[in-house]
Amino acid sequence: MFNEELKFDRPLRWGMIGGGRGSQIGYIHRSSALRDGLFQLSAGAFDIKPEACKSFGVNLGVDSDRCYSDYKVMFEEESKREDGIEVVSIATPNKFHFIMTKTALEAGLHVICEKPLCFTVEEAEILKEIAEKNDLVIGVTYGYTGHQMVHQAKKMIENGDIGDVRIVNMQFAHGWHSEEVEKNDPGLKWRVTPEASGPTYVLGDIGTHALYLAEVMVPNLEIDKLMCSRQSFIASRAPLEDNATVLLKFTNGAVGNLWASAVNAGGIHEQRIRIVGSKASISWWDEHPNQLVYEVQGKPKQLLDRGHGYLYNDDSAVSGDRIGCGHAEGLFESWSNLYQRYAIAIDAKIKGDKERFENTWFPDINAGLEGVRFIENCVRSSDNESSWVKYK
Structure with a gap:
């Protein structure tokens, strides 16, 4: 049975790129990530239009000064904060996946990205090398495998x-x-x-x-x-x-x-x-x-x-x-199961718990590659x- 008592010392400080107002996939990400209290939505670059980004983020409970219309500015400003984000989800059109994931990894952030992870195997290998060098997690949202x-x-x-x-x-x-x-x-x-x-x-x-x-x-x-x-x-x-x-x-x-x-x-x-x-x-x-x-x-x-x-x-x-059996479960349960596993893997990385990380299954960089x-x-x-x- 699912362990609803699983908690960390504190939720992972989480940000989003994309997934703004009207985005179906953005809603799925947020509903799944926030369901079990393992992530806290702390910042977001939800929209390239500043007012749309801010109004949407504030309606979700994000502080207005942590709603950014530029994801690079978000990475820079969040890195200055003691409570800055540790992980970011990318829910944008495909063409941005590689550069956003690469920039996030170089900023020391764990990444959960929509698929396809990038356009070429060469790009995927670059992301894998950066993630391994910086001891960071890349999760890929193959949402049905939960x-x-x-x-x-x-x-x-x-x-x-x-x-x-x-x-x-x-x-x-x-x-x-x-x-x-x-x-x-x-x-x-x-x-x-x-x-x-x-x-x-x-x-x-x-x-x-x-x-x-x-x-x-x-x-x-x-x-x-x-x-x-x-x-x-x-x-x-x-x-x-x-x-x-x-x-x-x-x-x-x-x-x-x-x-x-x-x-x-x-x-x-x-x-x-x-x-x-x-x-x-x-x-x-x-x-x-x-x-x-x-x-x-x-x-x-x-x-x-x-x-x-x-x-x-x-x-x-x-x-x-x-x-329990007999009650129908669906896509949100599957995604929530994946986000729980992303959280466990990221928490294990942060705490240097190699055994727990290696024993946690999730769609990782190799799945994306x-x-x-x-x-x-x-x-x-x-x-x-x-x-x-x-x-x-």
Whole structure:
């Protein structure tokens, strides 16, 4: 069961860049970070417009003199204070992720960043080097991996309940952008603009979520080669894709496929993952996150429900069980579980507790780096007539 008594000597002093008025993702960050009292929102660069930044921040309870319209000024001014921020979350368009994360690390701040972490593997390696040199944490918000049943699946696969992994089937294919809705939606417009979004749209925006679910469930599965085909069904989005299919070959002989789409007309969310083994299969669907489908060859299909005593007593799942079985948990619980883990990791770093840090799972710099590597390889394959490319 979730430990609501977990507290630090004091909450971590936390700031935000982006996520201002009207931002859905900003609200998710704040609701999740503040839920358990492990973070305190102390400062923010919520908006580049000074008055909008200040009025929004004050409404959230942030002192007016700690609402900054420039994140670099925030870092500089906060560093002068004894109670200055220690960690910052970045919830901005993709093009700012690298420079903001790099500047934050160089200012001695721990970072929690939206994905993709940056545009290139080279940039990700730079961030990793700075973080390790300064003994700082980088967390990447793969927000669906805080769901308990994802970790139940991981434990079952580790224990051999499905046998040898043969097939990994991944998809994140909604239909909300089947028309050119970005004409009237600034929040989408930047996502389909290469200068702001980077080299991909759906692969970086949602495809990496599905990929990371697979990486969590099957942590020792390594990609050997991939082949990618991308389409821009809304022509104005080219060269960015709104639909993509990726075929994968893994180093152990297993195969996989990933479908990422924003034009799956009628689809609500449709993020699903199915791991097929030599004895059984496991399936998870984020629209029904409290259930895991377990299918053993030759036996009736089983629907496993979150919170039951028949599940593995694995810390990653049990510690995130905020409410008894039968009560539906969703995205906010998943994100809150991740923010709790970010907090534990950061607190361990601050206190020099190496063992606690190493025993705390969370989507870290390596998760962000591999997401960028995946995007790079998909673009390379697609741009070469969907040829097979070596992953590393």
